[in-house]
Amino acid sequence: MKLKRNFNSSGQSGQQQNKAQAEPEPLYASLDENIRKIKMDLGNSTDIIIREIRSGKDKRTKVAVLYTDGLADKQVITDFFMDSLMQDSQIEPIEQISENDNRMESLKGMALQIGDNKEITDFSSLYNSILSGDTVILLDGCLQGISASTQGWKSRGISEPVAQSVVRGPQEGFTETLRTNTAMIRRKIKDQNLWLETKQIGSVTKTDVAIMYIKGIVNDKIVEEVHKRLDKINIDGILEGGYIEELIQDEPYSPFPTINNTERPDVAAAELLEGRIAILVDGTPFVLIVPTLFISFFQTAEDYYLRADISTLLRIIRFICLFIAMVGPAIYIAITTFHQELLPTQLLISLAAQREGVPFPAFIEALIMEVTFEILREAGLRMPRPIGQAVSIVGTLVIGQAAVEAGIVSASMVIVVSITAISSFVITGYSMAISIRMIRFIIMGLAASFGIFGIVVALIALVLHLCSLRSFGIPYMSPFAPLVLSDLKDTIFRLPHWAMSSRPRLINQKNVIREQMSPPTKPKT
Structure with a gap:
């Protein structure tokens, strides 16, 4: 498979590169020197907690516990670190071994009762552990430290997805953790x-x-x-x-x-x-x-939880909405400007009567309404949710009705723009919907200049561009281009699960079989 890449990551200054490639500074044997350097490097930040205690027999062993307030779980630190370190009986064997032995390993085995812990030997690893929510223990006279996982910051609980909600299916979404x-x-x-x-x-x-x-x-x-x-x-x-x-x-x-x-x-x-x-x-x-793939932006999780015939109907509706959202206003502009003979006589007379007092051509009329709707859509997203919904609904109704009564736009143009906007919401992928909205303006301009011919040229250029795209080496328009008949079972039409026995062949080439299942049979009566 040919994989291509078209970007070069931006270079950093020589000073930053040298800093990234520099060897990490090892820890000192003296606990006081380590603490002094940590405070200096971290700006003596008040949320960096450094607890110095004396442990072991006769309280002669100096130990420091370091963590970040708000990122580490204080209860875990108290239960698993402080209580263990303050107990003489558990730390006493450390003073009985020689200096050549690894006293930190002894402390790690005797004092710490938490599962995930590792050794650190340099300040870079120490800072990374502390600022990630871990707790670090430093022992006087040792060149190593212990980092234990005590992350306990507040996080948002699992809730229903906001942007990809479904009627039937799991009602849980990812969080920020x-x-x-x-x-x-x-x-x-x-x-x-x-x-x-x-x-x-x-x-x-x-x-x-x-x-x-x-x-x-x-x-x-x-x-x-x-x-x-x-x-x-x-x-x-x-x-x-x-x-x-x-x-x-x-x-x-x-x-x-x-x-x-x-x-x-x-x-x-x-x-x-x-x-x-x-x-x-x-x-x-x-x-x-x-x-x-391009087809992935028109598939939803609910397609696989409903019956195949219902899912297929919904997908067909999405592709119809894709066509309306992309070329709906452009077709109206092209027909009313260049190809009036395509309309029935009664409809043509009705449209002409509506546009009698409109001072702008159809393209400017559509452009005004599209830009106005985009402004209302963006305002509704950025404002607080209760107010945003009111602004979107009331603003659209009031401005549309006022524009028609003022003779700035025709009633038919308001209908076309409204249907186009609603169709764009049907597209499941938000990023794809934005792309369609951008392309719509270009097609509108070509329709105003060349009529239906401009729309056809724009669609041909669009298809050529889509066929040239790749995503990590995979053709963007597969399985349509290149055509893979076996993969068409889950594109515009969604076949039953028992008929989708293989995975997409262009994405997966070594474990293609997904299931071995025969069609269901009716029970004998």
């Missing part, structure tokens, strides 16, 4: 081949980014390409998955998204079972899915 999101996927796929790899991206934010895929189903070349593109990212901060999407996408100058996203664990699990890869970013409830 990475570990919660990975657990929700593992709860749906209980297989040892579900692999998870985590890396940190961002020289300042050090954001955790997880890559999940099913070994044996996924294409190993695509996994390598994902790692390659992520490793090329050289940026100071990653605050949301959109950063990652923009930096690793195949076509940065195409209006069409080549990376899909979802906030539903069931959708992510279904994509993994087809051989795709999920990229989870800490701090966002949206999971990136690669590779993605």
